[in-house]
Amino acid sequence: MISVCIATYNGEKFIKQQLTSILEQLAPADEIIVSDDNSKDNTRNIIEELNDNRIKIIDGPGMGSPTKNFEQALKHAKGDYIFLADQDDVWKEGKVSICMKYLKDYCCVVSDATVTDGDLKETSSSFFRLNNTKYGKWYNLLLKNGYLGCCMAFRKELLNAAIPFPEDTPMHDIWLGNVAAFKFNVCFIPQSLILFRRHGHNSSSTARKSTSSLKDKINFRYAICKGLIKL
Template sequence: MMISVCMAVFNGEDFIRKQLDSIVSQLKENDELIISDDGSTDKTLDIIKSFNDNRIKLFYSGKRSIIMNFENALCKAKGDVIFLADQDDIWYPNKITETLLYLEKYDLVFSNASVFKEDILETTLLYSGNKNRTGLIRNLIKNNYIGATMAFKSAILEKALPFPSQIYMHDAWISSIAEITGKTFFINKPLIYYRRHGNNASETGSKSTNSLFRKLKIRYNLAKSLLQRLL
């Protein structure tokens, strides 16, 4: 079984080396780490190239869009299983092996995360308690899916691509496709260290700043796109 890890990057020189170390160390010989760069102007590309690893495949987007940057990476994925990765996190050493156990039964899974700012020795769980965090309606109301912790089978990706133009975030779109067409599961244990530093590309773990109208429009566009894709 081949694994594709898809990462979107942009000016990530401060943190990307540790993340790449944590991912590459878990890959097998026939796996791949697909990186799509959105026009970095710092040392991000130099750091990536310094690994000199044939499993790392670098592509360029330049669309200035996190959604399109991830789509560019995902379009190149050849694996049976796809993992999503952010440039500034750090994976637990058992992330891939642990995730694959759940993917024997489910089509898409996502996990809890240890949130940290400066030192991974001081972390808090992103999600506490034992609540069920899957389900289409539940996630249309409030998205629980953490893109940086998601992994799914290639059959889900085939249905999700290409991304509709009106979706708000890629993780909500892919997970909604999986909710309708497959089986999903939340792993209530952290499998990544999720870094918060004020410049994250998404609002995961933070209170939304969107107005009520904006929130309703986001959900309407997602539901509309799902109907158009699946009907």
């Protein structure tokens, strides 16, 4: 069984297109867990109008935190395999089947993505190249984080090890990726499996151009290391 976890907040503009691209690839027994963090727009109604019993909407924590909102969704996931998705992207055909092949040998996979603007016009054919994403747990922890949540899928054992998130977790995907790398194994899939809208409001910090100070970057890496030591 597959669980797709999505954290939504005021996502009415793109959520239907994203959910449709996901549902087309899921089996009848799979599920989509949507944690909606008190959206003020029509997000929830749009999801309900899809009228698909594989979609389960739960109330988010109401804290304005994408990390806490994703954690809420993950806590309700029942699947043996979990995919993360943002509310504003589009899954390419074959994403699920390709990831599942790699998940036979790896606990966590991160695929490449085609980067687009808000209208899905391509701005880069490879997020990996744009971000200088590379394999290596120390590289990703200390130099350049490459764990992009909307491109991640993993086995249930990673979720069991990573939940609950430490209180000072900088972002959900950074934490999950590092737990996978240091406790299990990770594969970076070179194929682009999603259309990744990059518009400044993405859920993952990896998706945005960093404005963090050196002090902030050191602090978030310290927080990750502290959490890993406690596992």
